[in-house]
Amino acid sequence: MSRLKYIVELKEYYGSDLKRINHALKVLNYADRIAYGEHIADEKTKKVIYISAILHDIGIKKAEEKYGSSSGKYQEIEGPPIAREIMLKNNEDEDIIDRVAYIIGGHHTASKNDGIDFQIIWESDLLVNIEEDELYEDKENVANIIEKNFKTHTGKMIANDMFLS
Ligand SMILES: [Fe+2]
Known part of the structure; x- marks a missing residue:
């Protein structure tokens, strides 16, 4: 199942909300660059990374409808079941579904960040x-954010290059 399927799903889900769609595509673009730069070769990990990047904020719409808030906490609750449904429809393996659901369910919670796939989505x-x-x-604030949050060599390079040079 290719990443295009997920981009199509995302577009179907968000409809005319181009801001959300563009946000996800930008995250996907960075995730690809970092995964490539960090030599992520394992196919499953690559898949987890691109599906997570595309679907990471899929809970926002429901969070806004249900709680009138797009805060990370609600997104983390509402996102995983929607993502699971989409992945099930695309016949993904259970371990991939579980890992993506975990990342989406924690992508605003630093203490849940427990692996390179999660870290790449975080960055x-x-x-x-x-x-x-x-x-x-x-600049000072950004330098602090980078220092605190970025661990991969590639992510740091992109961040420094974009925001501090
Ligand atoms: Fe996001």
């Missing part, structure tokens, strides 16, 4: 959020 989402929230205007 990619942050790169996009720094840009979208215009956090780069405060």
Whole structure:
């Protein structure tokens, strides 16, 4: 099952909400670059990374409808069941489904970050959020965020290059 299927699913789910779709595609782009730079070769890990990148914020819509809030906490509750359904439809293996659901269910919680796949999503989402929230205007703050959150060589390089040079 290719990543295109998931992009199509994402577009179907978000409809005209181009902001959400673009956000996910930007995260996917960074996730690809970091995974490549970090020499991620295992096919399952690669798959977990791209599905997680595409679907990581899939819970936002339901969180907004249900709780009137897009806060990370609610997204983490609402995202995994929706992602599971999409992956089941695409006949993914159970271990992939479980891992992606775990990452989506924790992608705003640093203490749940327990592996390179999770870390790559963490860094990619942050790169996009720094840009979208215009956090780069405060260089000292951005330097702190990078220092605290980025662990991969490739992620650090991209972040420094984009926001600090
Ligand atoms: Fe995100």
